[in-house]
Amino acid sequence: MSDIRSRIIGTGSCLPKKVVSNKDLEAVVDTTDEWISSRTGISTRCIATSESAVDVASKAADEAIKASGLAPEDIDLVVTGTVTPDMAFPSTSSMVQSRLGLRSGIPALDVSAACSGFLYALDVADKYIRLEDAKNVLVIGVDLFSRVVDWTDRSTCVLFGDGAGAAVLKAESNGNGILSTHMHSDGRHGELLYAPMDIKEHPFSVKDEAKADDNGSKLREPSTLKMRGNEIFKIAVRSMNGAIMEALDSNGLKAEDITLLVPHQANTRIIKAMKDRLDLPDGKIFVNISKYGNTSAASIPIALDEAFREGRIKDGDIVIMVAFGGGLTWGSVAVRW
Numbered sequence: 001m002s003d004i005r006s007r008i009i010g011t012g013s014c015l016p017k018k019v020v021s022n023k024d025l026e027a028v029v030d031t032t033d034e035w036i037s038s039r040t041g042i043s044t045r046c047i048a049t050s051e052s053a054v055d056v057a058s059k060a061a062d063e064a065i066k067a068s069g070l071a072p073e074d075i076d077l078v079v080t081g082t083v084t085p086d087m088a089f090p091s092t093s094s095m096v097q098s099r100l101g102l103r104s105g106i107p108a109l110d111v112s113a114a115c116s117g118f119l120y121a122l123d124v125a126d127k128y129i130r131l132e133d134a135k136n137v138l139v140i141g142v143d144l145f146s147r148v149v150d151w152t153d154r155s156t157c158v159l160f161g162d163g164a165g166a167a168v169l170k171a172e173s174n175g176n177g178i179l180s181t182h183m184h185s186d187g188r189h190g191e192l193l194y195a196p197m198d199i200k201e202h203p204f205s206v207k208d209e210a211k212a213d214d215n216g217s218k219l220r221e222p223s224t225l226k227m228r229g230n231e232i233f234k235i236a237v238r239s240m241n242g243a244i245m246e247a248l249d250s251n252g253l254k255a256e257d258i259t260l261l262v263p264h265q266a267n268t269r270i271i272k273a274m275k276d277r278l279d280l281p282d283g284k285i286f287v288n289i290s291k292y293g294n295t296s297a298a299s300i301p302i303a304l305d306e307a308f309r310e311g312r313i314k315d316g317d318i319v320i321m322v323a324f325g326g327g328l329t330w331g332s333v334a335v336r337w
């Protein structure tokens with residue numbers, strides 16, 4: 001393998017305009033600001049009212065391309081992590097390609113890994129770059145979970161928000177860039193967090209319950225998100241810690257070498273548990289969940305963009321991103337910025 005690495009040279013993000021506070025949610029479900037804040041760390045979230053997934057993804061991507069200093073025609077691959085696209089097809093990536101006037105003919109694809117979607121997309125992009133099949137790649141994480149949550153279920157609807165984030169990767173050979181990617185899935189635990197598709201009946205549909213296999217009966221459930229929060233919580237802490245250790249060990253690094261840990265923003269208590277296990281000081285872990293809630297595949301690129309713009313990441317810094325989500329999926333990406 002060559003010494004080419006994928007360097008992040010631009011980031012961007014976009015949040016829908018409508019801000020919904022915990023107080024606003026008190027009028028929707030039987031909950032309180034106090035419960036949501038103390039159990040999750042979330043105060044507000046942004047909810048798409050008029051914006052589509054392609055709208056917010058395109059704005060985030062446009063910002064990332066501008067920040068990178070490249071022109072739209074320089075992009076030669078688009079990879080998007082999402083599980084709440086506007087369309088089954090065309091892909092979000094193809095629609096962003098068209099919206100931003102990227103070169104026609106370049107490959108564009110979406111990756112489905114729920115809240116780990118952005119890291120999976122980075123992993124795909126990194127492999128294209130290191131195999132020298134692409135030089136400049138647009139990577140997007142976008143999700144509008146307001147579309148899939150059950151707005152009558154207080155145990156889930158208060159947790160999620162909508163948004164998009166993006167990064168531009170460039171092939172470079174100066175030692176900086178993505179150092180390692182470690183992606184995982186364990187489909188045996190898929191039932192802990194899932195959202196069925198809205199599948200239409202057709203003239204040959206089998207209606208007899210007895211004839212449906214296990215998955216068949218899930219397919220007939222309402223197409224809203226279902227989650228077993230307590231079980232997810234424990235597995236999330238364990239899996240993300242494991243993925244951080246893989247990132248450190250594979251690069252000969254120790255926890256104290258981390259400049260900034262950018263974790264998926266699902267719950268402040270999950271983030272705190274990771275911080276405590278690694279014995280990281282507050283300044284070395286990025287947390288913005290109180291403003292946006294869990295934005296699924298958008299959470300890490302939004303956090304990355306904010307961290308960079310706040311001056312918390314500089315050239316040569318060691319940044320570790322770690323995610324966990326439905327699938328179950330999880331993984332880490334280590335970067336020398």
Ligand SMILES: CC(C)(COP(=O)(O)OP(=O)(O)OC[C@H]1O[C@@H](n2cnc3c(N)ncnc32)[C@H](O)[C@@H]1OP(=O)(O)O)[C@@H](O)C(=O)NCCC(=O)NCCS
Pocket residue numbers: 030031032035036039040115154155156158227229230232233236266267294324325326
């Ligand atoms: C969902 C989560 C916040 C729940 O927190 P928790 O402390 O485990 O709370 P529990 O589920 O044990 O519920 C405790 C009580 O609060 C109640 N409750 C749940 N949601 C509530 C809400 N929005 N408002 C008020 N009460 C609520 C429950 O009904 C329960 O009441 P009971 O004791 O009378 O039965 C937490 O489990 C979590 O964050 N899990 C991880 C989820 C996650 O991150 N998923 C995405 C991964 S990408």
